[in-house]
Amino acid sequence: MTEDILIRNARPMGAAPVDLLIRGGRFSAAGGDRPAREIDAAGFIALPGLVEAHTHLDKTLIGMDWFENRVGPTRDHRILADRNAKRELGIDARRQSARQILQTLKLGVLHIRSHVDVDTEIGIANIEGVLETREALRDLVDVQIVAFPQSGMLPREGTFELMDEAMKAGADIVGGIDPATIERDPVRHLDAIFSLAERHGKPIDIHLHELGELGAFCLELIIERTRALSMQGKVMVSHGYCLGMLDAARQKALIEALAAERIAVMTVGSPSAPALPLRLMRQSGLVVASGSDGIQGTWEPWGNGDMLERAKYLAQRNGMTNDADLAETMRICTFGGAEGIGLARYGFAEGDHGDLVLVPASTLAEAVALTPHKRTVIRRGQVVVRDGEPATNLPDIA
Amino acid sequence: MTEDILIRNARPMGAAPVDLLIRGGRFSAAGGDRPAREIDAAGFIALPGLVEAHTHLDKTLIGMDWFENRVGPTRDHRILADRNAKRELGIDARRQSARQILQTLKLGVLHIRSHVDVDTEIGIANIEGVLETREALRDLVDVQIVAFPQSGMLPREGTFELMDEAMKAGADIVGGIDPATIERDPVRHLDAIFSLAERHGKPIDIHLHELGELGAFCLELIIERTRALSMQGKVMVSHGYCLGMLDAARQKALIEALAAERIAVMTVGSPSAPALPLRLMRQSGLVVASGSDGIQGTWEPWGNGDMLERAKYLAQRNGMTNDADLAETMRICTFGGAEGIGLARYGFAEGDHGDLVLVPASTLAEAVALTPHKRTVIRRGQVVVRDGEPATNLPDIA
Structure with missing residues (x-):
């Protein structure tokens, strides 16, 4: 569940691209071994959950x-x-x-x-x-x-x-x-x-x-x-x-x-x-x-x-x-x-929960105006949705 | 372009199912040869364009x-x-x-x-x-x-x-x-x-x-x-x-x-x-x-x-x-x-233009509330869109 992952070219809240590292389910400073898992977020903006x-x-x-x-x-x-x-x-x-x-x-x-x-x-x-x-x-x-x-x-x-x-x-x-x-x-x-x-x-x-x-x-x-x-x-x-x-x-x-x-x-x-x-x-x-x-x-x-x-x-x-x-x-x-609603450790800073929503848009405004649905969703470092579809087997309880 | 078509189980504006026949691009009374082309509209409601x-x-x-x-x-x-x-x-x-x-x-x-x-x-x-x-x-x-x-x-x-x-x-x-x-x-x-x-x-x-x-x-x-x-x-x-x-x-x-x-x-x-x-x-x-x-x-x-x-x-x-x-x-x-806007021959009556939009919904209200996108669109008897995707080659002018 808490696989390390590197998100390249992530644009937090539409800002300039950076690489974001999630280790142990939390955003982490760069350094250490490069994770086996990577995602290229070019073409997307990155939102917290x-x-x-x-x-x-x-x-x-x-x-x-x-x-x-x-x-x-x-x-x-x-x-x-x-x-x-x-x-x-x-x-x-x-x-x-x-x-x-x-x-x-x-x-x-x-x-x-x-x-x-x-x-x-x-x-x-x-x-x-x-x-x-x-x-x-x-x-x-x-x-x-x-x-x-x-x-x-x-x-x-x-x-x-x-x-x-x-x-x-x-x-x-x-x-x-x-x-x-x-x-x-x-x-x-x-x-x-x-x-x-x-x-x-x-x-x-x-x-x-x-x-x-x-x-x-x-x-x-x-x-x-x-x-x-x-x-x-x-x-x-x-x-x-x-x-x-x-x-x-x-x-x-x-x-x-x-x-x-x-x-x-x-x-x-x-x-x-x-x-x-x-x-x-x-x-x-x-x-x-x-x-x-x-x-x-x-x-x-x-x-x-x-x-x-x-x-x-x-x-x-x-x-x-x-x-x-x-x-x-x-x-x-x-x-x-x-x-x-009083969430702790919400955001992109070191130690914050490693949650991320990648939306195919060039700016926050474009994402709001066009609400594209093919989003990729990362929860505590795990890719749970990719391009709008479940990336893992979601619990069959519905 | 004006192929005859029979739409079975069509529900015009959400009404009870009927068969609708389009001949020569217009809605037509039943009778004559059964068209080679048929669509089953069960599960959909039928709207005019x-x-x-x-x-x-x-x-x-x-x-x-x-x-x-x-x-x-x-x-x-x-x-x-x-x-x-x-x-x-x-x-x-x-x-x-x-x-x-x-x-x-x-x-x-x-x-x-x-x-x-x-x-x-x-x-x-x-x-x-x-x-x-x-x-x-x-x-x-x-x-x-x-x-x-x-x-x-x-x-x-x-x-x-x-x-x-x-x-x-x-x-x-x-x-x-x-x-x-x-x-x-x-x-x-x-x-x-x-x-x-x-x-x-x-x-x-x-x-x-x-x-x-x-x-x-x-x-x-x-x-x-x-x-x-x-x-x-x-x-x-x-x-x-x-x-x-x-x-x-x-x-x-x-x-x-x-x-x-x-x-x-x-x-x-x-x-x-x-x-x-x-x-x-x-x-x-x-x-x-x-x-x-x-x-x-x-x-x-x-x-x-x-x-x-x-x-x-x-x-x-x-x-x-x-x-x-x-x-x-x-x-x-x-x-x-x-x-x-003054359209003539708009509707489902005999002689009206043979246009139809099939929306996957059970009632008009459901179609309005949920706006499902997988629609089938018939224009003058021709299926131009099927389940939300072009059914024919649309002109490449855009």
Whole structure:
């Protein structure tokens, strides 16, 4: 698994060509015996593993029959349809999560943070299913599991206890959900999830769709709790649409307050949701990550989990067409995501994990704009995908 | 070229399977000798040729070196960069238009309306280049050419005369451009292009990016002239962002007025421009078409010209996820486009042109959501693309 490998003419993040050496699964200084194994990366740019910072591995219908979506227009309709689908379609969280992971591995996604449903109907079965897949695929992909109360926590008695159980079972992150519009009690919801995070010594990731000033108020509550509990660098806000709906002064102040507490923001660049001010966010030092959200599920029928395509969506939603801007969206889908979900030893420096995605393109912008699929993926020094196809026998668990 | 062919188990627009017979290049009633040639379309849905109602064939950089986009943020910056690029990059309108047409043919695009630049630097050279390509590829694809004053008409003396020359050379449609913000004189601009259209007996297609009430005023001027000159069914408004920026009553009234004069609206569903109210537009009887706009050019670096992907963008921009809505966006990219650009004998009825795109999907919604690429394309009874690859030797002109 940890064969040494020399990657010649590698262009890290599109920079000038260098030779990169991976020894024992980590980038290493030059020197010593020349490895038997070499790859010529001329014609490619080299990215670190793409970071999927927000998806729902347990809910994809990849490889299942087409789901005819007749779901009503509100979020309540969607949550109900989603819960019903688990039962009626027999969505197997173990199998489905494996399908999505193996599909996106071919595209270079090596790090995934997945929200996984916890509710009073399925209990922690989906958590257990994704844990099983994570274990089976641990040599290929890093998976972080968020215990996510999709159907609401406060209004559905017993959910909090199930969240606690999920954390004990191996979930890595405490998930939160719209503290006002779903939970109906922002303070009590946030206090509950922060206390759970404190109890388990784990980070927090909150789905925050609340709009306008309601969303801004919830952000303030999150900022206050992050500061009070010294959870800087341990909190992510997912979506945060309200940041795209405020006047410029309010927007800037909130973004700076989030940055000061090192609260990361995850945005998918949805074409129909408010556009977040990406340039301002990055310039303010805010950590910005991105993700695919659900792929081919009952919420949204599309999606392939490609984080280069996601970088394109981010640029398109923000009306960005310049090469420099496209390179920024690529950074969001790599280094931004890595910082947001707290990855260690991510990058190309000596001692960093020997992960690499070679994309046939001449610049970062070209890779974002054209999203070529014939990528070569190296994980801890092992070539796992070559020209878009598995280079080794991938586990047959999907 | 007009070999008879029987398509078994065809599912026109996703409907129940039927056998479709093409004789002499047109759909025909059953009966007569069974054709020697047959295709089994089980597992596919059958679409008529996809309709690209708005692109810029002369400006794509497909197959050329990557263009580093450092263009400034305003439309004036972009128009200037675009004009400079023609000269500096040596964009050959004949070759580039052929490249785009052959690329999108593989995806089932059989009808294209292309705006082609006319200006005082290049004169009508791009019109001539695209005319040449159209002639070379006439057996494969229908191409309509709009003489388009990209750099402005009124402010650049001599452009109107070049437009007239372009129409004489073979352009099919008179193009207009923002009558206020670019042309600085809405009435004079519209009077000029309507007079040109009248002189040549040709339709009109106007790029209208004007925002809010300014755009609404321009729409009123267009409606008035369409009515006065009895040009119902001969006018298309491209983009029409203002329709997504008005209060509900004003929006509805304008949409109904457009529908009453049978003025079509083309929208690309841009993620960063105002979203047009697609449901209301269709319910009001407005003809709605769609297109890719520029593909891989100096304006926008991305795009593949796939009209199924375009249907997906339309749905995504409108927050649509239901199967019924996705089917509607597919109709926009087929029958809507056909009506908008005035195609005759488009569809599956007896006597209609024998064109067919087979997409591996179970429903229209699935085709829109997943945009599978292994399509089979039949043009006038001839299989020109099979499973995404050319089935015949395509002309080597790109």
